Amino acid sequence: MQQFFAILKDSFREAVDGFVIYVMLALAAVLIVLVASVSFTPDSPDVALPKVLPKFAILYPDQGKGTFPTAVPVPLKYQAANAQLGANGAATFILEVDRDKERDGALALPLDGFRYAVYTWTKPSGPKVENPFANRNRGPNVSTELGIVAPPAASADDLKGVTDEQMVAFLKFQFAAFVGVHESDVTISRRAGVAEPAYAFDVQLNNATTARGWTQSVSVLFGAVPPFKSRPLGASVAFIQDQLVNGIGAAVTLMLSVVITAFFIPNMLRKGSLDLLISKPIGRVQLLVYKYIGGLTFIFLLSAFTIGGVWAVTGVRSGLWNPTFLLVVPVLTFTFAILYAVSTVIAVYTRSAIAAILITLAFMFFLYLLGQAKTVFDANRIVNEFDLPEWAYTLVDTLNNILPRYKDLDKLTTSFITDGTVPVGDARIRGIFVETPSWAGAFGVSLAFIALMLGLASWRLVKRDG
Amino acid sequence: MSVIETRDLRKTYGRIEALKGVSLRVEKGQIYGLLGQNGAGKTTLIKILLGIVGKTEGEALLLGAPAGAVEVRRKVGYLPEDHAFPGYHTGYSLMDFYGSLYGVPAAERAKKIPEALELVGIAGRMHSKIKTYSKGMKQRLGIAQALMHDPDLIILDEPTDGVDPMGRKEIRDLMADLKNKGHTIFLNSHLLGEVELICDRVAILQQGKLVREGTIDELTKTKGTYTLGLLAGQTFPTDAVTALGFPVRALPDTAGHFEVTLPDGKTIEPVMKLLSERGLTVVHIVEKKQSLEDVFMTTVEGAEPGVDRKRRRGARPVGGGE
């Protein structure tokens, strides 16, 4: 343990000796300040409600417990009238529901669309819908089903049986799922005197303007740039945390870290340096592994600083404290562990930092391309948009099976950032289009790859004279 | 138990035979010097002992354990030749790093590091980055790191390389001091005068073979040679002395001085008698004692030529390094 910490400390010294680390810290600080400069101002209900209410057409069956929505959203118009903003961001309004005259004429629908929607919501999920375009011949693991379920059949009596309580429960769920308020913050009662199939409800949403699905206008540079966009708060935070930090920021961090850490091992192996170390009571494999972990600690600390900083400032500025964002720190470190294992092998065999940098970056780029190709190919299996030869699928699948799942790690972080920021109704929709890879697959194959690389490097180091 | 023991140790690097069966033994409390020309295999021997390179054949034991065993290295300090310390460390932080690798507890390191650096005379600069050190300072740091964890055995590969004369004296005193405290020191050096001053035993390695081994006294023991000089103008009776059975040689460097070697069991007496009988006046008489350098020169001359002369014999050139 003492030796382990001694080597970590040594790697740390080596890292802070160069100037690149300060460039990285400065970049991280700039990023944090930039994110801190984003101001969020909640929109009035008149602006916010028309943006969220159309989503009520999406129905999750089984009282909202069904993850997949029904295939045919019922065309209804949800509108707010007499909207008022009270204390603590409470919104009160009359919710009017009526047939969507422009759309429902074309479809053969039961007469009362709203009752049908509530009925669908209360019933268990139907079977998944088969994809009529699916190309069944390619890829045994590819499901030919779509991420939507068939709606239930309903008789006129079934619809008549829908109660006011069920309507209220349904609407509470919709507000929770798409505005992101707690169901306990929603008060709804049906208004009398409206002729069916139109309905009206008195609604009060407490803490509505700070909810994830409520739109807020965004301005940057501490208000110097006037508000230019109005989006749901959760979507804005997801953009900052996923696209900006986990996307661009992480890519830059990975590349710069590859550069800095590529020098650690060649420097250690330099003539005159290695003898000093291996004459100490420490085994060579141990030395190499400790040194490797030293490199990882470096990016762990750096990303903890950056991610922690961005997390704190987005929390303070937006009021949305998303803990899942912090998971980016270990995942990014793990992603770097893959790259650094490659760097280590190259360093041990060539003893050249330049070779280690170039080959590692090329490998990173290759994994990125492979991930993109895999995504496109898998999508094409379902929609069959263009014709690809059989061997192309085999090649991409095989490479994906044996190489680290670089893209999967990215998809995983994106999916948990989304879950932590946008309302559950929106997150489920995203889940239909972007498949969440398995943790076991993403980490297992990558771990095996890292072990193989370190094994090769250790073998070489143990074999060599001095 | 010997501190170092090798038996018929062999090492080949590809086609280069660096060690061709070396057997030696170093006992506790000795200062042992290993001499030899460039490329003789001195560094190779040390590296095998420390497990830095693997042996090809034979046996090497360090403090009773097979050479290369990790744990035994805890009790060994090592100064490599051509060392390159990481420049991002200060003298102090480097010692702290190495001390941790040796398992020296933090409190002890805090006490011992300044002491060790003081011993080698660089305590004043211990918080400067190593990249600002002079060659000699780095060498002194190298010595300090080899002894701060109080090792039983200290292996020094050319310890005074790059150190100024005053510093060399300090280092010699330091070694004598360590020896008195019971440490064993094994060193490689080209500075024969120094080796003669401090070593108890020396071994001479010639092209991977041990050609001489013994205490300094044993090796430098005079064979009974006298230098004689007569009063100016007198002629030395070379033929008459030779006829007595004493080989004579005129010393080319000092005119009028002659070297007389005594045959076994004889004294200089008969020669003195002959000179006085002839009315010659001896104004200079010195019994010659060989220096280690003489021993070394005659040894390596008598043996195979050193690597640097291989070329002359038409053999392929031997480069250093890898």
Ligand SMILES: Nc1ncnc2c1ncn2[C@@H]1O[C@H](COP(=O)(O)OP(=O)(O)OP(=O)(O)O)[C@@H](O)[C@H]1O
């Ligand atoms: N890593 C290596 N690869 C190949 N040959 C080597 C290696 N190290 C040493 N040699 C060769 O082994 C022989 C002995 O080298 P070694 O370094 O032991 O000599 P030395 O006695 O220490 O010389 P010097 O006085 O110059 O330090 C030389 O011929 C050298 O070229």
Ligand SMILES: [Mg+2]
């Ligand atoms: Mg040497």
